[in-house]
Amino acid sequence: MRLSDPKTIKEVLTKNGFQFKKSLGQNFLINPSVCPKMADNAVANGEEAVIEIGPGIGVLTAELAKRAKNVVCIEIDERLRPVLSETLAEFDNVEVIFGDCMKLDIAAIIEERFKGKKVSVCANLPYYITSPIIMMLLESRLPITSVTVMVQKEAADRICAKVGSRESGAVTVAVNYYCQPEVLFNVSRGSFMPPPNVDSSVIGLNIRPFPPVKLTDEKGFFRFVRSAFGQRRKTLVNSASSDGRFTKDAVRQALQEANLPETVRAEALTMDELANVFSALK
Ligand code: SAM
Secondary structure, three states: OOOOOHHHHHHHHHHOOOOOOHHHOOOEEOOOOHHHHHHHHHOOOOOOEEEEEOOOOOHHHHHHHHHOOEEEEEEOOHHHHHHHHHHOOOOOOEEEEEOOOOOOOHHHHHHHHHOOOOEEEEEEOOHHHHHHHHHHHHHOOOOOOEEEEEEEHHHHHHHOOOOOOOOOOHHHHHHHHHEEEEEEEEEOHHHEEOOOOOOEEEEEEEEOOOOOOOOOOHHHHHHHHHHHHHOOOOOHHHHOOOOOOOOHHHHHHHHHHOOOOOOOOHHHOOHHHHHHHHHHHO
16 A cells, blocks of 8 residues: 555545544655655664654654564554554554553563664654653653654754753753754655645754763753753853742852853853853852
8 A cells, every 4th residue: 555645545534434633643645755864763772673653644663664674653633543453554663552552661661672773763653742752752761762843943953052062952952861852854744745834854863872971860961951941042050049949149150160150041051151150059
């Protein structure tokens, strides 16, 4: 079955009485060149198993199933059950779990099925929940090698910005703590059915074996980072004190201890500098 062919998609969906739900971010890929490239990246390090989030009608799933020994998909929309049974009928190495990826225990899914195997995650993510899914995957420290995901271009640029550059934000720091992100390629809005209002990019997140900085209080650090980047135009003294956890004087003193100017903004600081300021604050 040519699952990126709009005619085939319409036929399968109509037969099963399926209508797209915008609230679930259902924009299905119809550009045939995208999924093979995503799937190649997902198994580039010899991964045997891939977890896919949101298979839709299975266009990316089929490419993953051709390359990996096993594929487990997590799909929230039960209406896709008959559709996926039909579109993935030729593959005996695919399992679809119906549920919300934010609520399922993905670590347990990997432990039960793929213990000791090289596993990666691959997905064309629903736009309404992109960052929470990425952070959930990274923060739960899953035993995975990489995450290959399609996200809005703007989100990709922010995630893959250099920490310490004008384009960076709290999400840049958080993602870079767990992995090395890179933009792999861009995908135009016309590559989807129905087309979204924005262009997309596929990014690769290569999981780091060790974080780039040593932190004694990760939770506290990320809370500090969120408030530091919360008001981007303000200096760190003003933004990092805005949630009431640290006084302006304390931030000023921490900057001095870290040999940084009092007027500095969060976006100008490297990961090491952010960690130094936080540890001086503590
Ligand atoms: N992989 C397909 C493709 O590339 O054409 C579909 C991608 S579509 C952008 C996002 C998919 O994620 C939809 O199938 C949607 O139903 C599913 N989805 C949305 N929220 C989800 C969640 N919380 N957990 C699991 N799947 C979800």
